[in-house]
Amino acid sequence: xxxxxxxxxxxxxxxxxxxxxxNTGFTVWLTTFTAGAMSFVAVIGxxxxxxxxxxxxRWGDSLKSASSIRxxxxxxxxxxQTSIALAILDQTKGVGxxxxxxLQDKKKLLEPWLGFDFPLEAIExxxxxxxxxxxxGVDYEGLRLRLSAELPSATLDNHxxxxxxxxxxxxxxxxxxxxxxxxxxxxxxxxxxxxANAALSANxxxxxxxxxxxxxxxxxxxxxxxxxxxRVFVGSILGTFCAGIVLVLMPDFSENxxxxxxxxxxxxxxxxxxxxxxxxxxxxxFATRMAVKTSLKRLM
Amino acid sequence: xxxxxxxSYSYGGNSVFSDVSLSVAPGSFYFLxxxxxxxxxxxxxxxxxxxxxxxxxxxxxxxxxxxxxxxxLSQMRRRLGIVHQNCEFLDHLSIEENIALPLTVAGMDNxxxxxxxxxxMKWVGLDSKxxxxxxxxxxxxxxxxxxxxxxxxxPEIILADEPTGNVDWEMSQRLLTLMIELNKxxxxxxxxxxxxxxxxxxKANVTARTLRISxxxxxxxxxxx
Ligand SMILES: Nc1ncnc2c1ncn2[C@@H]1O[C@H](COP(=O)(O)OP(=O)(O)OP(=O)(O)O)[C@@H](O)[C@H]1O
Ligand SMILES: [Mg+2]
Numbered sequence: 154x155x156x157x158x159x160x161x162x163x164x165x166x167x168x169x170x171x172x173x174x175x176n177t178g179f180t181v182w183l184t185t186f187t188a189g190a191m192s193f194v195a196v197i198g199x200x201x202x203x204x205x206x207x208x209x210x211r212w213g214d215s216l217k218s219a220s221s222i223r224x225x226x227x228x229x230x231x232x233x234q235t236s237i238a239l240a241i242l243d244q245t246k247g248v249g250x251x252x253x254x255x256l257q258d259k260k261k262l263l264e265p266w267l268g269f270d271f272p273l274e275a276i277e278x279x280x281x282x283x284x285x286x287x288x289x290g291v292d293y294e295g296l297r298l299r300l301s302a303e304l305p306s307a308t309l310d311n312h313x314x315x316x317x318x319x320x321x322x323x324x325x326x327x328x329x330x331x332x333x334x335x336x337x338x339x340x341x342x343x344x345x346x347x348x349a350n351a352a353l354s355a356n357x358x359x360x361x362x363x364x365x366x367x368x369x370x371x372x373x374x375x376x377x378x379x380x381x382x383x384r385v386f387v388g389s390i391l392g393t394f395c396a397g398i399v400l401v402l403m404p405d406f407s408e409n410x411x412x413x414x415x416x417x418x419x420x421x422x423x424x425x426x427x428x429x430x431x432x433x434x435x436x437x438x439f440a441t442r443m444a445v446k447t448s449l450k451r452l453m
Numbered sequence: 454x455x456x457x458x459x460x461s462y463s464y465g466g467n468s469v470f471s472d473v474s475l476s477v478a479p480g481s482f483y484f485l486x487x488x489x490x491x492x493x494x495x496x497x498x499x500x501x502x503x504x505x506x507x508x509x510x511x512x513x514x515x516x517x518x519x520x521x522x523x524x525x526l527s528q529m530r531r532r533l534g535i536v537h538q539n540c541e542f543l544d545h546l547s548i549e550e551n552i553a554l555p556l557t558v559a560g561m562d563n564x565x566x567x568x569x570x571x572x573x574m575k576w577v578g579l580d581s582k583x584x585x586x587x588x589x590x591x592x593x594x595x596x597x598x599x600x601x602x603x604x605x606x607x608p609e610i611i612l613a614d615e616p617t618g619n620v621d622w623e624m625s626q627r628l629l630t631l632m633i634e635l636n637k638x639x640x641x642x643x644x645x646x647x648x649x650x651x652x653x654x655x656k657a658n659v660t661a662r663t664l665r666i667s668x669x670x671x672x673x674x675x676x677x678x
Binding site: 175176363364449 | 544
């Protein structure tokens with residue numbers, strides 16, 4: 154712990170007016186560009202993964218609290234059976250509200266298939282009772298048993314066969330996104346390591362000279378880490394910024410498509426995206442430290 | 454100050470030294486000579502802690518190099534002025550910044566030491582080139598630069614590996630004069646060279662001892678040379 158503290162202190166306080174590590178032209182741009190591109194992809198990947206998680210929650214939630222009972226019976230018996238069903242629901246724990254779906258609502262539901270002027274009242278239709286759960290939740294198995302005993306014509310549907318695949322799918326996409334981001338972070342680590350190693354082998358003379366004039370290993374490590382991490386940081390900030398702009402422009406498209414409508418990243422998610430440059434800085438510090446220490450050991 | 458006892462060293466079976474001992478007293482002036490490939494550079498590197506003897510041990514300022522951590526080695530190097538045979542510098546820094554580099558890495562880069570840098574540049578005759586980059590210097594200028602960088606921390610011992618390797622006689626004399634001046638300030642000087650006339654010239658001005666490497670041994674050369 155105190156080691157980390159000292160390290161950060163030296164990172165902030167070491168003399169900056171003389172750059173002991175040279176700018177090696179090409180690798181500077183390579184490092185900055187790579188960090189930027191990786192950050193961009195990381196932010197986009199993370200954003201999609203978070204959006205999918207959000208979408209899965211939303212679908213799950215809207216279907217979770219709703220269920221329905223369908224009653225099929227001749228028209229003359231239907232009214233009586235409906236009132237029995239409503240009475241049963243009234244006694245069931247966890248039922249917030251139970252409402253008979255009226256003719257107008259049914260028309261509306263079927264309109265896409267049958268057209269708005271279809272004479273629905275002319276055909277025999279099952280009654281539909283819509284149930285809204287409270288937070289307590291409904292014991293569907295109990296309710297189903299009771300309905301089958303007292304009202305065999307009733308069919309209870311709690312949407313589980315709908316809900317599950319959707320939830321599983323959305324969760325899968327979200328997990329896949331996270332996995333991609335994790336892979337990306339790992340490959341960034343590898344890439345920064347490689348870039349640092351390339352820069353070090355170009356600068357092996359710098360290491361020799363610094364050793365010769367009595368520089369402590371910590372000083373050498375700090376000098377390289379600073380140089381490298383500042384490049385990675387600049388690249389990463391740029392990449393994150395560009396990705397942010399892309400994300401801000403996104404909802405305009407999705408509104409027209411009507412798919413991602415109103416699904417937006419909330420503040421916590423945005424903070425998550427903002428940590429991408431920070432993660433890259435940590436990666437860079439870690440990778441450069443390793444690379445410099447290995448080179449110093451080889452120098453002995 | 455510098456204690457070498459029963460040291461043997463070889464590069465992968467190629468023996469360079471066997472059972473060599475030497476004790477260097479503070480303020481003394483040594484020349485190390487021997488044919489090319491006899492082990493002069495190896496000897497200097499052993500003394501600087503860059504190489505560790507296989508057998509025997511080397512004590513610098515009373516510490517055994519074998520037991521030093523990297524941190525202690527760096528501390529030791531701040532008290533040693535080392536001039537390598539092939540001088541290396543930070544090519545992206547100016548002459549002045551290169552001379553000041555030991556101060557910079559030691560965090561002693563304040564105004565008082567800055568004055569020493571300017572004085573040193575004058576002393577080695579590079580004051581007109583303070584903003585030039587090292588790769589623009591001639592061989593002799595590079596060696597003077599290396600010497601200036603080696604003495605900026607006012608080290609107690611100066612180890613110079615062929616400091617007159619690629620300079621003409623006049624420049625050799627100038628460099629030797631600088632070394633003699635340092636010795637008169639009380640510094641211990643250890644110079645490897647195969648230039649015998651340089652040794653003769655030195656002996657006319659200071660009490661200098663000459664060591665010769667031959668047959669894996671170190672022997673004191675006579676006054677004749
Ligand atoms: N890194 C190394 N690996 C293997 N052998 C080496 C290495 N460095 C030196 N040698 C061998 O050790 C012997 C001594 O080399 P050294 O450089 O110490 O000689 P030198 O006296 O300084 O020669 P010169 O006058 O040419 O500078 C030589 O035979 C050389 O080939
Ligand atoms: Mg040599």
